[in-house]
Amino acid sequence: MAVSGAVEPGPPAATAAPSPAPARAPAPEHLFRPISAEDEEQQPTEIESLCMNCYRNGTTRLLLTKIPFFREIIVSSFSCEHCGWNNTEIQSAGRIQDQGVRYTLTVRAQEDMNREVVKTDSATTRIPELDFEIPAFSQKGALTTVEGLISRAISGLEQDQPARRANEEAVAKRIDEFIVKLKELKQVASPFTLIIDDPSGNSFVENPHAPQKDHALVVTHYSRTPQQEEMLGLQAEAPPEEKPEEEDLRNEVLQFNTNCPECNAPARTNMKLVQIPHFKEVIIMATNCENCGHRTNEVKSGGAVEPLGTKITFHITDPLDLTRDVLKSETCSVEIPELEFELGMAVLGGKFTTLEGILRDIQELVTKNPFTLGDSSNPGQMEKLQEFSRKLDQILQGDMKAHFIMNDPAGNSYFQNVYAPEDDPQMKVEHYERTFAQNEELGLNDMKTEGYETGLAPQR
Numbered sequence: 468m469a470v471s472g473a474v475e476p477g478p479p480a481a482t483a484a485p486s487p488a489p490a491r492a493p494a495p496e497h498l499f500r501p502i503s504a505e506d507e508e509q510q511p512t513e514i515e516s517l518c519m520n521c522y523r524n525g526t527t528r529l530l531l532t533k534i535p536f537f538r539e540i541i542v543s544s545f546s547c548e549h550c551g552w553n554n555t556e557i558q559s560a561g562r563i564q565d566q567g568v569r570y571t572l573t574v575r576a577q578e579d580m581n582r583e584v585v586k587t588d589s590a591t592t593r594i595p596e597l598d599f600e601i602p603a604f605s606q607k608g609a610l611t612t613v614e615g616l617i618s619r620a621i622s623g624l625e626q627d628q629p630a631r632r633a634n635e636e637a638v639a640k641r642i643d644e645f646i647v648k649l650k651e652l653k654q655v656a657s658p659f660t661l662i663i664d665d666p667s668g669n670s671f672v673e674n675p676h677a678p679q680k681d682h683a684l685v686v687t688h689y690s691r692t693p694q695q696e697e698m699l700g701l702q703a704e705a706p707p708e709e710k711p712e713e714e715d716l717r718n719e720v721l722q723f724n725t726n727c728p729e730c731n732a733p734a735r736t737n738m739k740l741v742q743i744p745h746f747k748e749v750i751i752m753a754t755n756c757e758n759c760g761h762r763t764n765e766v767k768s769g770g771a772v773e774p775l776g777t778k779i780t781f782h783i784t785d786p787l788d789l790t791r792d793v794l795k796s797e798t799c800s801v802e803i804p805e806l807e808f809e810l811g812m813a814v815l816g817g818k819f820t821t822l823e824g825i826l827r828d829i830q831e832l833v834t835k836n837p838f839t840l841g842d843s844s845n846p847g848q849m850e851k852l853q854e855f856s857r858k859l860d861q862i863l864q865g866d867m868k869a870h871f872i873m874n875d876p877a878g879n880s881y882f883q884n885v886y887a888p889e890d891d892p893q894m895k896v897e898h899y900e901r902t903f904a905q906n907e908e909l910g911l912n913d914m915k916t917e918g919y920e921t922g923l924a925p926q927r
Contacts, residue, residue, distance in 0.1 A: 556607035564668025732758035766817035773878025786865030789823035
């Protein structure tokens with residue numbers, strides 16, 4: 468049975484004009500403060516609102532905060548002291564990410580039901596085993612758990628059942644049977660799959676095993692389709708105008724205006740085409756925000772996808788090894804077997820830095836995640852992460868030997884060979900044939916390179 472469009476239970480609250488009730492708001496320069504239990508100055512703003520359940524005045528509380536990996540969010544909570552109706556939701560206040568994201572979680576145990584989930588308005592939720600789907604924009608955004616998502620869907624289906632039983636008894640009976648199946652999922656009697664597909668890229672599913680790889684969770688980043696761009700209200704880029712002459716951009720630094728990814732203030736991005744010795748051309752982009760001081764750099768490959776994937780294994784034996792140049796593309800994953808650590812594709816984006824810089828980025832990524840070391844983490848998980856951070860410090864100080872593995876299906880990553888053009892005794896470079904799944908993720912399976920002008924393959 469296919470059921471779509473589970474709606475949020477109960478009527479929403481309509482926000483009326485703000486009342487003169489006292490409300491303490493943060494200063495404009497700190498409008499979105501990082502979420503922290505120790506920040507006593509971070510208080511929600513209270514607004515008197517109309518309750519659409521009893522049509523009397525209730526209270527809406529708004530908290531503007533910033534969470535790593537989700538950018539800025541607005542947490543809102545409505546409660547009515549007259550009828551007891553309450554409602555909570557979150558909205559993304561940050562920018563739409565460059566790529567969409569799809570989380571595929573295989574739920575096998577009750578612990579998986581407790582995973583924290585951030586689901587935005589634009590995310591689609593699916594459970595293939597039940598042919599069940601909650602379309603995008605049919606529910607408000609929520610900060611909840613896997614069990615909370617299923618409970619929310621059950622409440623939405625049960626909401627109008629009394630009216631259905633009176634008017635469409637057969638439909639109501641089928642929905643009752645489907646609700647029973649959803650309730651059975653909460654007991655995890657058998658494994659099932661939960662898919663959250665968000666074209667905006669702002670949804671998130673917790674990895675309780677971080678920084679280790681989560682074998683039950685698959686995270687896929689993808690380019691949006693024109694239909695998804697239109698759904699999000701993004702305008703397609705105009706086709707570039709034809710230039711009479713090709714310009715040589717190798718010796719020029721191009722500049723274009725953009726917004727800071729941290730404070731969203733106007734900033735300027737510099738772009739330069741660089742030739743890396745014994746490798747290929749890459750595009751380096753650097754952004755410097757004069758408002759908040761945030762700096763970032765990103766690397767894009769200047770060439771095509773290589774015919775073969777590349778796996779680079781480097782043995783770290785000396786502190787001087789940390790000074791080697793590293794080019795990590797967006798399609799490259801990183802693995803450190805001694806730490807049982809694996810970093811997926813597109814997590815840190817494209818970077819051109821040193822080995823030490825990559826390791827410090829990994830350390831910062833783990834230690835600043837509120838789901839791993841924040842108030843919501845459990846003691847056992849914190850001990851594992853502290854042990855991981857301690858071993859990573861030993862590698863950075865040269866007290867521990869380790870292997871650093873870069874696996875790039877597109878073949879566009881690079882690790883400096885100080886013995887070039889001779890072989891490096893500490894480095895092993897392997898080239899391999901990509902799998903169908905890797906080609907699918909790179910968008911190569913559907914790519915047409917012959918006969919695309921007429922839509923027909925050339926006659927031979």
